[in-house]
Amino acid sequence: EPEVTQTPSHQVTQMGQEVILRCVPISNHLYFYWYRQILGQKVEFLVSFYNNEISEKSEIFDDQFSVERPDGSNFTLKIRSTKLEDSAMYFCASSDSALGLAGITDTQYFGPGTRLTVL
Amino acid sequence: AQTVTQSQPEMSVQEAETVTLSCTYDTSESNYYLFWYKQPPSRQMILVIRQEAYKQQNATENRFSVNFQKAAKSFSLKISDSQLGDTAMYFCAFITPFIQGAQKLVFGQGTRLTINP
Numbered sequence: 618e619p620e621v622t623q624t625p626s627h628q629v630t631q632m633g634q635e636v637i638l639r640c641v642p643i644s645n646h647l648y649f650y651w652y653r654q655i656l657g658q659k660v661e662f663l664v665s666f667y668n669n670e671i672s673e674k675s676e677i678f679d680d681q682f683s684v685e686r687p688d689g690s691n692f693t694l695k696i697r698s699t700k701l702e703d704s705a706m707y708f709c710a711s712s713d714s715a716l717g718l719a720g721i722t723d724t725q726y727f728g729p730g731t732r733l734t735v736l
Numbered sequence: 737a738q739t740v741t742q743s744q745p746e747m748s749v750q751e752a753e754t755v756t757l758s759c760t761y762d763t764s765e766s767n768y769y770l771f772w773y774k775q776p777p778s779r780q781m782i783l784v785i786r787q788e789a790y791k792q793q794n795a796t797e798n799r800f801s802v803n804f805q806k807a808a809k810s811f812s813l814k815i816s817d818s819q820l821g822d823t824a825m826y827f828c829a830f831i832t833p834f835i836q837g838a839q840k841l842v843f844g845q846g847t848r849l850t851i852n853p
Contacts, residue, residue, distance in 0.1 A: 727781035
């Protein structure tokens with residue numbers, strides 16, 4: 618069964634450093650997402666991406682964050698200058714559609730997450 | 737603003753019992769989807785079940801079923817014959833489709849479910 622994969626599983630970095638989190642969405646999916654979950658809190662939407670551009674972003678997704686689909690398979694989240702409060706689990710998700718039409722799956726499938734620790 | 741509320745932070749039942757997790761949501765939209773995701777200690781998010789708002793019939797997936805009350809904006813998850821492997825955090829989530837673009841899931845705070853042997 619196809620699945621979303623994420624690397625690395627755990628990333629430790631120093632405050633102020635840049636990190637890139639990588640995701641390989643399910644191969645025939647067209648819509649990609651990043652969510653984050655601070656320990657003990659609920660999952661929060663960061664950004665959605667379709668047709669090589671951002672579709673929507675939350676207030677969390679400020680200028681320190683960027684996303685990219687550098688090739689036909691990877692989807693990356695870059696944090697330019699990490700802060701202590703960026704420590705969280707970051708989940709990538711993908712879906713085959715987002716149109717809300719009857720008969721379309723639209724379900725978002727999540728990767729296993731990358732645990733980011735900023736020291 | 738669209739919100740999802742899970743009023744039970746923690747629940748605990750004995751193995752083989754039936755348990756129901758509550759979820760309410762708030763939206764002015766008429767077309768939306770609802771989901772329950774499970775997050776075991778590994779912290780991976782696993783889809784449990786999904787419900788389309790336009791469907792009157794409640795979704796079922798093996799031991800998992802939902803009670804979808806659209807007028808009350810309520811979406812509860814029933815787990816029958818609970819198993820030790822059902823121990824996890826359960827998140828209710830809601831999404832509204834757009835004409836163009838992509839959707840964002842709005843999650844509740846989660847219910848920590850423990851199945852005791």
